[in-house]
Amino acid sequence: MKLPSIRLPFPKRRPKTADADELDPLDDQAAEEPEAGEPAAPADRTRLKRILTAVATVGLAVLVIGGTGALVGWILVNAETTEARRTLERPQLTVPILADGEAPTPNSSANRTTPAAGAGHAGTAPDGGQHRAAGHGTEAAQEAPAHGAPAAGTSEAGAEAMPAPADGVRLAAVDPTLLEIKNDAKLPKIGPDGREPWSTYARPFNVDDTRPRVAIVVVGLGLSRELTEQAISGLPSAVSLSFSPYARNIGPLLERARQAGHEVLVDLPMEPLDFPRDDPGPSTLLTSLSLVDNLNRLEWVLGRAPGYVGVTTWMGSQFTTVEDALMPVLQTLKERGLMFVDSRATSRSIATELASSIQLPRAFNNTFVDSTPSLDAIDRALAGLEAIARQQRHAVGIARALPITFDRLARWAGTLESKGITLAPVSAVADRQRLR
Template sequence: MTRGRRALGAFWAVVVLALVAGTGTLQWLGPPDAASVAAPATPAAADPAPPAPAATVVAEPFIEAPVPAAAEPIAATGAPVRTEPPAAPAPPPLVTPVAMPQQGAAEPRIAEPEPEMLERTRAGLVPKLGPDGRTSIRHYARPFDRDAERRPRIGLIIGNMGLFAQHSEEAIRRLPGAVTLAFSPYAQRPEPLLERARARGMEVLTALPLEPAGYGQFADPGDRALLTGRPVEENLERLDWALSRMQGQVGAIGALGRLRGERFAANAELLGIIQAALTTRGLLYIDPRPGAPTPARAFGRTVDLILDEPSETRSEVERRLTELEALALRNGSALGLLGNPTPFFTAAILAWSAGLEDRGAVLAPVTVLLRRPGTQAAR
């Protein structure tokens, strides 16, 4: 028993000596430095998310701002931990307005309708000669340097504009500015389309609903058609109505879509009266019948080729465009007519015209292709 008590007393003596030694050591070291105390470990922070793209238009090129250096983490030993800097976030994209490409931004703009060149009739406002003798043929024409541009000239007229607004708008936006547009008098609210056409520098015509072959059977030119069975005065009133449906036209064409007024035009006297009325108003006339004589009583031209006959297919239009080009190269000029602004017709014209100048010809507005009344000589 005495030996056990001695062993227990020795154990407690050692414990007391260890505590005294530890306390003395802590007092000798002094209080701990707060900066040397390691903070509790926390999960590593994720890389900062890239900034959201700016919501406004960036007018100047984007310059990436310098990324501020992050504070270096401190290890428990007090030494900084070297880490790779996080990758800089990608710069926000330049915000630009989304807009359809504007073809011919530098193209000349057709003049706005001139009040002094309009006459008020029972049908509405119709063209007339200006006080200084100006004609619509010249005032609303697309500029063309006849002296500098001597290559063979090809004119294209697209009919039935305004009846199918979406197709018409696409044709105006995509086709070359030298293409001429024939607007139907039955089009509802053609003004926005006419304004776009003027901005592109495109000449416009009024499509006249002349009595066609097959009238009363399968061909319907509408309730305002000029008919062989109507009095001259009534036909002239209907002419005024058709002309009043738009302003700023250079003239008229005797075709409504694929209807080409064959029955009315076969009456030379009636057709001559209409041509003379157009001439007194400063307007040209285009005869849509290939092979017909040059207009006898108006400045104008006869169409050389119908592009969507005998079939209304893109392959037919492409074939006919090739024929029209060959005709122009042979004769110095050629004029083609397409009945409708169908999208695949528009695509065919675009593909064909892309290399036209490299092949030695040039597109020209219809006013460049005029001939004097009753002659075949170019004006």
């Protein structure tokens, strides 16, 4: 009986011969391809795990190496700055050591006389604006002319020139006709003859000198008696000195500096970005205060002592970026015949541009001389100021009251003559720097 032929749904396997070493290719294909729905072979799962493990290992290694490299790079770039900042924030006290056989100087505090009321004022801040500032600066505004070159001579009131300092350059004495007495404070104002305090009290400078000019302003003076005396007597007279409004006996200190031939300014505390963590003090101008409160605080600062040419911003990385808060302050400075120096605590400061827009005599900081208070860093900063002066004809640097800064400034100033650069008071570069 013949059976019917049946067609199989898969290829027929050839019989394996005795001398065949391998299976038929169909056998290999059948062995490698699992049926639908059947899980992958153990070998495939092992291979997949190995691939995933290798990828994860490589990724982790990249993250570790990259993170370590970034950390090392940050340390290399910022280590010096971080260490310098920690050094500055660490409380310090300098104690002089007596030589063998040297007797200590007796304490003469008990023999000092109390200054008269209104002389230098006590180092207290205003009450945050409880006193009204109505009519603030209106009289000066009516008399304000366009500013010009530093004036020569004295007023008709008979103010005499000060004693000549070591370099023979005399500064004008404080002129009563340039003062407004208000609440026992002596505020600067434009004189009846149109003379302005900034040009009257400026250190005389030869405007025909065509050499590149570099001006240095040392800020924060008056808080340490020793450092203040070092700045007054140890720095070249052409270096401008700016005093903290919180300094005790600020009036005599300013007069002492002027007698030594230094042009003087007053620090104007302004709100920094990280306020109140960084707090410039109780008289800080704040963007959160009203116009009246800020003008009251400004008036307190301006009334600390007479004889200065203008103000230098102290901090202010927030305040100098807000036009609504800043413009009334600049207008008041102009109405009182003062100069404005923008320390540019931030590159976003608009203070210099606003000052120029209202013809307020202005200068701005090109370089913080001792942002890193080390010998090499200060020397590099001073060399950078020289380069700016050669390229742009005028440059301004701001320095702090630090012994190492005084030493490097004094040494550097002695080299300028041979380099064809002149050290100038900051008033001599007013309105001469190029805007950004």
